[in-house]
Amino acid sequence: MLRVHNTMSGRKEELRTRREGEVGMYVCGPTVYNFIHVGNGRAYLVFDIIKRYLRYKGYRVLHVQNFTDVDDKIIGRAAEEGISPEEVARRYEEAFREDMRRLRVLPPDVTPRATEYVEKMVRVIEALVEKGHAYEAEGDVYFSVTSFPGYGKLSGRNLEDMRAGERVEVDPRKRHPLDFALWKRAKPGEPAWDSPWGPGRPGWHIECSTMSLEHLGMGFDIHGGGQDLIFPHHENEIAQSEAYTGEEPFVRYWLHNGFVNISEEKMSKSLGNIVLVRDILERYDPDVLRMLVLQTHYRSPIDFGPQALEEAKRAYGRLEDCLFALSEYLQQKEQVTSPARTQREVELTGFFMEAEERFEEAMDDDFNTARALGVIFELVKALNTYLDEQAVMATPAGKIIAGQGRDLLLKLCQVLGLFSPLQEEEEDLYGCGGDEELRREKKAAGDEASAESRLPAPQSLIELLIELRARARAAKDWETADLIRSRLEQLGIKLEDRREGGTRWKPA
Numbered sequence: 001m002l003r004v005h006n007t008m009s010g011r012k013e014e015l016r017t018r019r020e021g022e023v024g025m026y027v028c029g030p031t032v033y034n035f036i037h038v039g040n041g042r043a044y045l046v047f048d049i050i051k052r053y054l055r056y057k058g059y060r061v062l063h064v065q066n067f068t069d070v071d072d073k074i075i076g077r078a079a080e081e082g083i084s085p086e087e088v089a090r091r092y093e094e095a096f097r098e099d100m101r102r103l104r105v106l107p108p109d110v111t112p113r114a115t116e117y118v119e120k121m122v123r124v125i126e127a128l129v130e131k132g133h134a135y136e137a138e139g140d141v142y143f144s145v146t147s148f149p150g151y152g153k154l155s156g157r158n159l160e161d162m163r164a165g166e167r168v169e170v171d172p173r174k175r176h177p178l179d180f181a182l183w184k185r186a187k188p189g190e191p192a193w194d195s196p197w198g199p200g201r202p203g204w205h206i207e208c209s210t211m212s213l214e215h216l217g218m219g220f221d222i223h224g225g226g227q228d229l230i231f232p233h234h235e236n237e238i239a240q241s242e243a244y245t246g247e248e249p250f251v252r253y254w255l256h257n258g259f260v261n262i263s264e265e266k267m268s269k270s271l272g273n274i275v276l277v278r279d280i281l282e283r284y285d286p287d288v289l290r291m292l293v294l295q296t297h298y299r300s301p302i303d304f305g306p307q308a309l310e311e312a313k314r315a316y317g318r319l320e321d322c323l324f325a326l327s328e329y330l331q332q333k334e335q336v337t338s339p340a341r342t343q344r345e346v347e348l349t350g351f352f353m354e355a356e357e358r359f360e361e362a363m364d365d366d367f368n369t370a371r372a373l374g375v376i377f378e379l380v381k382a383l384n385t386y387l388d389e390q391a392v393m394a395t396p397a398g399k400i401i402a403g404q405g406r407d408l409l410l411k412l413c414q415v416l417g418l419f420s421p422l423q424e425e426e427e428d429l430y431g432c433g434g435d436e437e438l439r440r441e442k443k444a445a446g447d448e449a450s451a452e453s454r455l456p457a458p459q460s461l462i463e464l465l466i467e468l469r470a471r472a473r474a475a476k477d478w479e480t481a482d483l484i485r486s487r488l489e490q491l492g493i494k495l496e497d498r499r500e501g502g503t504r505w506k507p508a
């Protein structure tokens with residue numbers, strides 16, 4: 001039984017999806033005006049891990065994640081750089097996709113851009129005005145928070161406390177200080193769309209309501225994002241969506257990940273303490289950042305810094321070392337006078353089964369990745385001990401158990417997204433509409449093709465590729481370097497960058 005912590009109830013609840021075996025999930029995507037920092041990156045890694053685990057549990061996941069490509073920050077950036085807001089948005093959208101590819105974050109099924117849904121947003125706003133939930137003021141349109149009795153139910157605030165507590169600038173055009181913009185009148189030179197209230201553009205909150213309703217419909221399963229989105233963004237999404245449809249709930253389960261802190265302060269652009277994902281990837285394997293995210297429960301804060309990264313790197317290194325040691329053992333020649341299966345192998349088989357169960361129990365408990373990793377490291381310890389005992393004695397029974405151990409270790413790691421191959425470019429398309437069938441066909445075709453091409457590569461060719469990868473890295477062409485590494489891995493060749501410099505390779 002999978003239990004998830006629902007911000008709405010403040011408790012862990014059993015996941016009961018709208019449709020059996022299917023999860024509709026909306027994650028708030030980036031506002032594309034800059035490279036993403038580790039604080040933003042955590043959310044996408046967290047929901048990637050959640051999605052991978054849901055798939056492992058047998059759910060079909062339809063993952064929708066937007067791009068906010070019209071916003072004050074984008075307009076500001078465009079003015080600074082002397083290019084159009086659209087150019088800014090496309091540039092950083094591409095950069096985001098590249099960062100995600102490198103982090104092995106599975107691409108969402110649908111990635112709607114806000115600017116492509118403006119007409120629909122106008123229709124939703126019109127309906128809200130008609131129903132008395134919104135009003136126009138000099139070309140702007142505001143949502144009236146007092147018109148929606150449930151306002152504050154997600155964040156646990158009530159309007160009176162908020163009025164007293166928030167230092168909101170008093171705008172004489174607003175009926176209540178917390179009324180928020182659904183539509184913003186265009187200033188000269190800003191991107192604008194026609195509307196019944198004159199040229200303007202949508203507010204941020206209405207974008208997510210419109211796009212999630214469009215692709216997932218009312219009452220979808222999981223809405224995700226960082227804790228900083230609970231108020232006002234998600235509170236406002238609920239108010240808009242439920243007022244618009246007259247139904248509830250808008251979403252069954254609200255999941256929010258914790259902050260990334262630096263010296264006990266939240267990493268944020270406004271505090272000026274950000275570290276970009278791509279800067280980390282210049283110095284660390286993408287899986288090290290994933291490991292760092294996995295080591296902490298997704299709702300708890302992460303203390304980020306060089307020490308945390310080094311610890312994550314060491315932990316990841318232990319996994320790699322164990323996989324290498326198993327590969328080396330599996331390549332050894334068997335001893336002719338090998339003993340049959342002993343009590344040790346019987347014990348280990350039992351341990352494997354139990355480890356897999358405990359891994360699943362940890363993940364079933366609100367995706368407790370820290371505990372799940374604990375199980376993985378127990379497995380590593382057991383396998384290392386076994387290999388030490390075996391020394392150079394490769395036996396048939398030993399090879400079977402080492403093979404099973406390696407398969408299990410790799411399988412559990414991959415459920416969390418570690419040691420995943422780089423996504424194929426063609427899978428990362430717009431609006432493929434979550435066509436699992438099509439994807440499975442494509443994947444099957446790809447698997448067949450790669451099976452055919454699984455010929456042993458001559459050593460000199462591998463060394464040539466290693467050299468090309470080193471050159472790509474020197475030129476900071478990380479995409480090519482990652483591509484070489486991942487393609488070699490698909491061909492059964494695993495590269496290891498040595499601490500002292502240089503790269504060695506092993507059959508995977």
Ligand SMILES: [Zn+2]
Pocket residue numbers: 027028029208233
């Ligand atoms: Zn959103």
